Amino acid sequence: MMMSIEELDARYVLNTYGRTRGRNLFLERGAGSYVWDGEGQRYLDLVGGLAVNLLGHCHPQVIEAVCSQVRELIHVSNLYYTRPQAELARVLVEHSAGERAFFANSGAEANEAAIKLARKYHHPGRYKVITAANSFHGRTLATVTATGQEKYQQGFAPLPAGFAYGRFNDLASFEQLVDRETAAIMIEPVQGEGGIYVAEQSFIRGLRELCDREGLLLIFDEVQCGLGRTGKLWAYEHWGVLPDLLTTAKGLGGGMPIGVLLAGSKAAEIFKPGDHASTFGGNPVTCRAALAVLQIILGESFLDGVRTRSELFMNGLERLHSSYPGLVMEKRGLGLMAALELHQPLAAAAQRSCQEKGLLVNAIGERILRFLPPLTIAEAELEQALATLEVVLSTLG
Numbered sequence: 274m275m276m277s278i279e280e281l282d283a284r285y286v287l288n289t290y291g292r293t294r295g296r297n298l299f300l301e302r303g304a305g306s307y308v309w310d311g312e313g314q315r316y317l318d319l320v321g322g323l324a325v326n327l328l329g330h331c332h333p334q335v336i337e338a339v340c341s342q343v344r345e346l347i348h349v350s351n352l353y354y355t356r357p358q359a360e361l362a363r364v365l366v367e368h369s370a371g372e373r374a375f376f377a378n379s380g381a382e383a384n385e386a387a388i389k390l391a392r393k394y395h396h397p398g399r400y401k402v403i404t405a406a407n408s409f410h411g412r413t414l415a416t417v418t419a420t421g422q423e424k425y426q427q428g429f430a431p432l433p434a435g436f437a438y439g440r441f442n443d444l445a446s447f448e449q450l451v452d453r454e455t456a457a458i459m460i461e462p463v464q465g466e467g468g469i470y471v472a473e474q475s476f477i478r479g480l481r482e483l484c485d486r487e488g489l490l491l492i493f494d495e496v497q498c499g500l501g502r503t504g505k506l507w508a509y510e511h512w513g514v515l516p517d518l519l520t521t522a523k524g525l526g527g528g529m530p531i532g533v534l535l536a537g538s539k540a541a542e543i544f545k546p547g548d549h550a551s552t553f554g555g556n557p558v559t560c561r562a563a564l565a566v567l568q569i570i571l572g573e574s575f576l577d578g579v580r581t582r583s584e585l586f587m588n589g590l591e592r593l594h595s596s597y598p599g600l601v602m603e604k605r606g607l608g609l610m611a612a613l614e615l616h617q618p619l620a621a622a623a624q625r626s627c628q629e630k631g632l633l634v635n636a637i638g639e640r641i642l643r644f645l646p647p648l649t650i651a652e653a654e655l656e657q658a659l660a661t662l663e664v665v666l667s668t669l670g
């Protein structure tokens with residue numbers, strides 16, 4: 274007899290995703306802000322493939338880009354030039370603090386490239402990277418060490434040397450860590466996996482000044498908060514502070530795996546042939562998908578629309594915060610990247626209850642609910658999500 278998906282997964286897939294805890298759905302189809310399970314049940318998706326589906330599911334222009342590229346050329350390696358990669362580099366550079374791009378396949382790989390570039394920039398000598406407590410930079414050995422959360426590091430010792438952790442929004446804690454071996458400071462302008470914490474202006478400005486004073490590279494990890502998610506193309510635009518290295522990934526490929534490191538003028542000529550590489554990085558299909566995504570995000574008034582929808586959503590979350598003060602401790606966020614922190618460890622229960630009511634949200638840890646709607650979500654869909662959340666909170670409270 275044919276095994277069920279659950280049986281196949283339990284038997285053949287390494288058990289890294291906690292799927293056996295019974296909150297898993299079998300998703301078969303997606304369109305716009307919705308996904309459907311195998312029984313035809315529809316869900317409004319505020320998880321968005323963990324910040325990937327900026328344009329919702331199966332956006333027609335992404336489909337068109339991928340399908341037409343797949344018919345022409347799927348893969349050739351970086352031994353050769355391909356137009357989609359070169360064009361994508363141009364568009365990204367023209368719209369960022371970067372001068373040159375390196376293409377990878379994920380956020381962790383983009384950050385790994387940034388860490389290597391920072392070390393090469395200072396080589397020989399400085400090699401340490403200071404990151405923030407509660408940050409998330411990926412799961413490779415270097416990026417999980419850059420990640421300032423012990424829970425992700427346990428069991429993998431010895432971790433690579435050369436990482437230290439300041440406290441987010443505490444400039445002095447970073448200043449104290451800088452020594453003669455420090456090469457770079459890396460932060461997420463809005464911490465995502467850590468629970469949606471927004472950097473303060475004085476912190477970001479202070480980090481820039483500190484890096485300039487000490488000759489360090491400033492790296493912004495905009496894997497999650499970049500590409501319009503905060504209502505501006507790059508989160509750093511909110512603070513008017515430019516990084517030396519910028520990484521992004523997640524939403525760039527419209528669901529296709531891609532990551533990119535953008536190196537600004539100081540660091541753009543550091544990597545030489547052979548210093549770094551990726552077999553799939555800059556693959557023409559993913560690059561065509563990314564060009565389609567950027568064309569939409571950079572389109573006239575797209576980001577104005579994100580800011581309008583953000584205001585509606587943030588006001589709604591604030592109303593929930595003030596209506597249920599005994600339950601909701603805090604509302605945080607920027608643009609369409611938001612969280613409600615609960616007083617009690619009820620996030621998983623809230624997530625389950627939302628799911629039963631046709632709304633997908635993401636519980637982080639025990640007390641935080643994270644919301645990453647598509648940037649294209651309709652106002653009526655946001656109202657619907659807020660109404661469901663209200664029902665869920667009223668039953669939990």
Ligand SMILES: Cc1ncc(COP(=O)(O)O)c(C=O)c1O
Nearest residue numbers: 379380381409410411465496497
């Ligand atoms: C800020 C940030 N950096 C890096 C990563 C790692 O990206 P990936 O899972 O694509 O390797 C993530 C993933 O959640 C992230 O949020």
